[in-house]
Amino acid sequence: MKQFRGPSFTGALTGLSALLLLLMVLSVLLGRYPQTGFTPLRSLLEDALALRLVLTLRLPRVLTAVLLGAALASAGNAFQMIFGNPMVEPGFLGVSQGAAFGAGFCIVFITGALWAVQLSAALFAILGLGFSYYLARKIRFGGWVLRLILAGIAVSAVFSAGIGIIKFAADPMTQLPEITFWLLGGLHSVQWRDVYYAAPIVVAACTILVLLRWRINVLSLSEETAYSLGTRPGTERFLVLTIAAVATAAVVSVAGIISWVGLIVPHLTRRLFRADGRYSVPASMVLGGIFTLICDDAARLLFPGELPLGVITSLLGAVLFIVVLALKQVRVKA
Amino acid sequence: MKMVCYTLKGVSYAYHTHQEIIRNLSIHVPEGKVTAILGPNGIGKTTFLHIALGWLKPLEGEVTLHGTSLGRYSRRDLGKAVSLVPQNEHISFDYSVLEYVLLGRTPYLRPLALPGDEDVAVAREALETAGIAHLEHKPVHELSGGEAQMMLLARSLAQQPRVILMDEPTSHLDLANKGKVFDLVRSLSFRGVSVLLTSHEPDEAFAVSDFTILIGKGGLVMAGDTPEVMSAENLQRIYGVPIRVEKVNGHTHFIWYQCKG
Numbered sequence: 001m002k003q004f005r006g007p008s009f010t011g012a013l014t015g016l017s018a019l020l021l022l023l024m025v026l027s028v029l030l031g032r033y034p035q036t037g038f039t040p041l042r043s044l045l046e047d048a049l050a051l052r053l054v055l056t057l058r059l060p061r062v063l064t065a066v067l068l069g070a071a072l073a074s075a076g077n078a079f080q081m082i083f084g085n086p087m088v089e090p091g092f093l094g095v096s097q098g099a100a101f102g103a104g105f106c107i108v109f110i111t112g113a114l115w116a117v118q119l120s121a122a123l124f125a126i127l128g129l130g131f132s133y134y135l136a137r138k139i140r141f142g143g144w145v146l147r148l149i150l151a152g153i154a155v156s157a158v159f160s161a162g163i164g165i166i167k168f169a170a171d172p173m174t175q176l177p178e179i180t181f182w183l184l185g186g187l188h189s190v191q192w193r194d195v196y197y198a199a200p201i202v203v204a205a206c207t208i209l210v211l212l213r214w215r216i217n218v219l220s221l222s223e224e225t226a227y228s229l230g231t232r233p234g235t236e237r238f239l240v241l242t243i244a245a246v247a248t249a250a251v252v253s254v255a256g257i258i259s260w261v262g263l264i265v266p267h268l269t270r271r272l273f274r275a276d277g278r279y280s281v282p283a284s285m286v287l288g289g290i291f292t293l294i295c296d297d298a299a300r301l302l303f304p305g306e307l308p309l310g311v312i313t314s315l316l317g318a319v320l321f322i323v324v325l326a327l328k329q330v331r332v333k334a
Numbered sequence: 335m336k337m338v339c340y341t342l343k344g345v346s347y348a349y350h351t352h353q354e355i356i357r358n359l360s361i362h363v364p365e366g367k368v369t370a371i372l373g374p375n376g377i378g379k380t381t382f383l384h385i386a387l388g389w390l391k392p393l394e395g396e397v398t399l400h401g402t403s404l405g406r407y408s409r410r411d412l413g414k415a416v417s418l419v420p421q422n423e424h425i426s427f428d429y430s431v432l433e434y435v436l437l438g439r440t441p442y443l444r445p446l447a448l449p450g451d452e453d454v455a456v457a458r459e460a461l462e463t464a465g466i467a468h469l470e471h472k473p474v475h476e477l478s479g480g481e482a483q484m485m486l487l488a489r490s491l492a493q494q495p496r497v498i499l500m501d502e503p504t505s506h507l508d509l510a511n512k513g514k515v516f517d518l519v520r521s522l523s524f525r526g527v528s529v530l531l532t533s534h535e536p537d538e539a540f541a542v543s544d545f546t547i548l549i550g551k552g553g554l555v556m557a558g559d560t561p562e563v564m565s566a567e568n569l570q571r572i573y574g575v576p577i578r579v580e581k582v583n584g585h586t587h588f589i590w591y592q593c594k595g
Binding site: 221276 | 424
């Protein structure tokens, strides 16, 4: 009896990749100049400003949106599988709150310059990850996964408290709105240098995660079972989580806190494809890119003024989450 | 001379300082037989299995498998030699039965490799042996307790191990499923696979095992061929309750008394 009906995995992934490419092209043409909607191709040849706008603003933004989605979704999938918990997201282990604290700290105490805020966010994101690992090693009870979860919660809470203090100390007229906007997340300030910074890290991390996709399956089992299958669960989990967290830190430092992408897209992927990492790891990257790109297009065009991307991903993510939970499962064949 | 699977020499293990759960244990486990590790709850049976797996390192002493110290095996070689059937396996995501059983092929794959057609064939053979080939496409979360236990066994068979460690494999099963597991265990032993299983049920251990290791409080251990070791006197010492042995139609039963008067 055939249990799973539908297109083959390769066919479905190829179709989704083609859809992502199409969306990227359409998103590059989508904007408010010369008029709201699609920029005609003729305008790009005739209007130098339109061409410059596409090449210097829209193209890097679209590429960053795809990198952001692919990184958060694949990292979220890896985190959920390694922790054996579908409610974990990639900012776990102090990465997101660390980045937020780093950005706020820089804005209030050092400078509001974008490059400095991003650098500080990245440094504190990695610091949050390092603290979580360090604390997990010091906790004297429970298995490795439980210790990491507890350490991640504790470190995130410390950084959250720190953000509260920073907000309290911030100038309400100048610094506080800047911190709030950063915390809501967005790609409004993205330039080519952000692509040059984030792309190598995200592409390398995603490639390694795809290469390790079978191993991630094994690491989703209990520690002793994973050990009995010839792995080194502690070392290999550390490796996978570090790669996923570094990719997350890279994109969060550029875009701010973008919630729900790393939570809902892995759920959606497992619903559409399968839980098996051979399928869910690559598929989550493509779906993450599509989801974030659509959200970013909505963020910049849905209302007269641009909405923060994090607000749209939360809204659409929550709606999708309800739909995914309510709908009957549809999966593709291997 | 009996072939030896495991040799433990002076093995001690403690989860907390000064609370040794296994103390100075020296024992030979025979090759190609079903060995039952029998004892009351919390006495260290699972710890014993995890030491045999190499997952827990003894604080003192040495464990050898087929004459080679466990520490000298590479991770992959040990994965090919020894498989584990845990008491419970919490599977968080909804793999199909075949996908889960295919995980048993991991020790045969290089770190970045994916299973190929040959691995799928071995996994399907394991499903066939476990009698659950018809469940190949079924999501693991839709299996009954008995089917899930056979799936764990099938995953362990896909490792094509020489030794299978089973942690209370029938503790959650009804009588019919217990029978299926024991039939499979006996057939594996017949094919030369060494099976070490833990149990706290003397009847079950007696029915399925050739060799028995009795573990009691204070590190008390008796080991030997099952009919010799599993006497009423030895079991009383291990469990601390009166036990009577009765033969009914040639089958041995262990009857324990709870009621007084």
